[in-house]
Amino acid sequence: MAGTKTLTIIKPGAVRNEYVGPILAKINANGFHIAALKLIRLTKEQAERFYSVHREKHFFRSLINFMTSGQVVVAILEKENAVAEYRKLMGATDPLKAEKGTIRKLFAENIERNAVHGSDSDENAEIECNFFFARSERFSNFDT
Ligand code: ATP
Numbered sequence: 001m002a003g004t005k006t007l008t009i010i011k012p013g014a015v016r017n018e019y020v021g022p023i024l025a026k027i028n029a030n031g032f033h034i035a036a037l038k039l040i041r042l043t044k045e046q047a048e049r050f051y052s053v054h055r056e057k058h059f060f061r062s063l064i065n066f067m068t069s070g071q072v073v074v075a076i077l078e079k080e081n082a083v084a085e086y087r088k089l090m091g092a093t094d095p096l097k098a099e100k101g102t103i104r105k106l107f108a109e110n111i112e113r114n115a116v117h118g119s120d121s122d123e124n125a126e127i128e129c130n131f132f133f134a135r136s137e138r139f140s141n142f143d144t
Pocket residue numbers: 054059063092093111112113114116117118119120
């Protein structure tokens with residue numbers, strides 16, 4: 001059965017552009033419950049750990065510099081089939097290829113500064129939610 005939660009990060013460019021409100025509104029309008037939420041600044045170590053699968057990619061250094069360049073909003077989003085549903089709402093990694101109405105089409109600057117992150121599997125959603133939030137910081141509609 002598909003999972004009910006995913007982790008999103010509203011990235012520094014979108015936070016700087018004051019898109020936090022509009023992006024959260026879009027998330028809510030698409031039926032997601034916000035189960036955890038905070039505004040933080042990632043350390044270099046946190047960003048490197050979070051994106052460690054991309055360590056060998058040509059864009060890794062630039063991505064880490066960008067992700068640590070300002071505040072980010074991290075949130076746990078809940079909905080049936082949350083990972084796939086949120087990836088659909090985010091749109092393609094490259095905003096030029098993102099569908100009309102998606103978060104990245106509306107708010108991304110380019111393929112790196114692409115407004116939001118979303119988990120890519122239930123397994124990674126679990127890891128990423130635990131990366132940012134203690135149990136006491138979560139307010140799930142699903143867990144009892
Ligand atoms: P995310 O993991 O942020 O939800 P994604 O799963 O769509 O996005 P990934 O392939 O996991 O994309 O890449 C992680 C992040 O690295 C992207 O969101 C983007 O910020 C950056 N990135 C990916 N590809 C490129 C690229 N070709 N050039 C520059 N940055 C890139």
